[in-house]
Amino acid sequence: MATILQVHPADDAIVALSDLAAGTALSLNGRSWTLREKIHAKQKFAAHDFAVGDIVTMYGVTVGKATQPIATGALIHTHNVVHATSTFSGKQSDYTWTPPDVSKWKTRTFNGFKRAVGPAGTANYWLVIPLVFCENRNLAFMREALTRSLGYGKTSPYERFAQRLVDLHRSGASRDQIEAATLEAETSVTAARVFKNIDGVKFLEH
Numbered sequence: 696m697a698t699i700l701q702v703h704p705a706d707d708a709i710v711a712l713s714d715l716a717a718g719t720a721l722s723l724n725g726r727s728w729t730l731r732e733k734i735h736a737k738q739k740f741a742a743h744d745f746a747v748g749d750i751v752t753m754y755g756v757t758v759g760k761a762t763q764p765i766a767t768g769a770l771i772h773t774h775n776v777v778h779a780t781s782t783f784s785g786k787q788s789d790y791t792w793t794p795p796d797v798s799k800w801k802t803r804t805f806n807g808f809k810r811a812v813g814p815a816g817t818a819n820y821w822l823v824i825p826l827v828f829c830e831n832r833n834l835a836f837m838r839e840a841l842t843r844s845l846g847y848g849k850t851s852p853y854e855r856f857a858q859r860l861v862d863l864h865r866s867g868a869s870r871d872q873i874e875a876a877t878l879e880a881e882t883s884v885t886a887a888r889v890f891k892n893i894d895g896v897k898f899l900e901h
Contacts, residue, residue, distance in 0.1 A: 697712060698711065698713055699715075699721055700723075701724060701742075703752075703753070703755035705752055705755045706742070706752050706753050706754070706755065707742040707743055707745075707751065707752050708740075708741070708742065708752065708758070708759075709728070709739060709740050709741075709742050710737065710739055711734040711735065711737065711738050711739070711740065712736060714733070714735050714736050715730055715733065715735075716730070716733055717730055717731060717732045717733050718730060726742070728740070728768045729768050730768045731766055731767075731768045731769045731770075732769060734770055737901065738770060738771075738772065739753070739770075739771040739772075740769060740770055740771060741765045741766065741767055741768060741769050741770075742767065743767050744764070744766055745761040745764065745765040746761065746764055747762065747763055747764060748760060748761060749761045750779065751771060751776055751779075753826060753827070754826055756826070757781040758778070758779070758780075758826050758827060759771075759776040759777060759778055759779050760776065760777055760778075760779040761776055762777050818894040819892055819894050820893070820894055820895050820897050821893060821895075821896045821897070822897050822899065823837060823838075823896065823897070823899065824899045825899065825900075831901060834900055837898065838898050842896065844889075845889045845890070845893075845896065846887050846888035846889050847888065847895045847896060852878060852879045853878070855879060856876070856878045856879065859876055860873060860876060863876060
């Protein structure tokens with residue numbers, strides 16, 4: 696069973712898949728390392744020596760910069776690395792897709808939804824994938840900020856009932872009027888979507 700993972704061939708931050716003790720000898724893809732300290736599952740260790748200012752690569756992209764020397768086999772963490780990214784830009788060109796030949800599957804069927812106009816129904820989602828494991832908190836902030844503002848949030852009947860009681864109280868309603876309020880049928884209300892062809896936003900948490 697594998698105990699370490701190099702996500703991309705260019706990565707110099709190697710992921711521990713289980714807790715590994717200091718002094719453990721490891722090898723992967725023709726390279727060998729001896730851990731200088733304990734590495735917990737999901738943590739990363741250095742694939743080579745880093746000098747101050749050296750770039751740390753994971754997923755094939757820049758994820759950090761060394762703030763102090765890091766020896767081969769040592770833990771890569773917030774105490775010796777600061778966040779960094781490569782330069783990035785917006786959309787560069789439109790992609791033209793050439794459909795493959797699917798004639799051999801012409802008579803096959805699947806258990807799905809067929810639209811009235813013919814094609815099979817599909818769902819389109821935006822995926823937000825953090826590059827490092829410690830971004831779960833920021834991911835939660837993003838989910839909270841984007842889900843409702845983009846129209847993917849759902850209001851439960853209990854939320855609406857609570858809000859109606861608050862509104863009655865603030866408007867000076869009598870006790871009898873407040874007690875007469877009833878819970879609506881258990882249906883969820885979805886806000887109007889900003890992007891009609893996008894069915895939702897999914898956030899990958901580690």
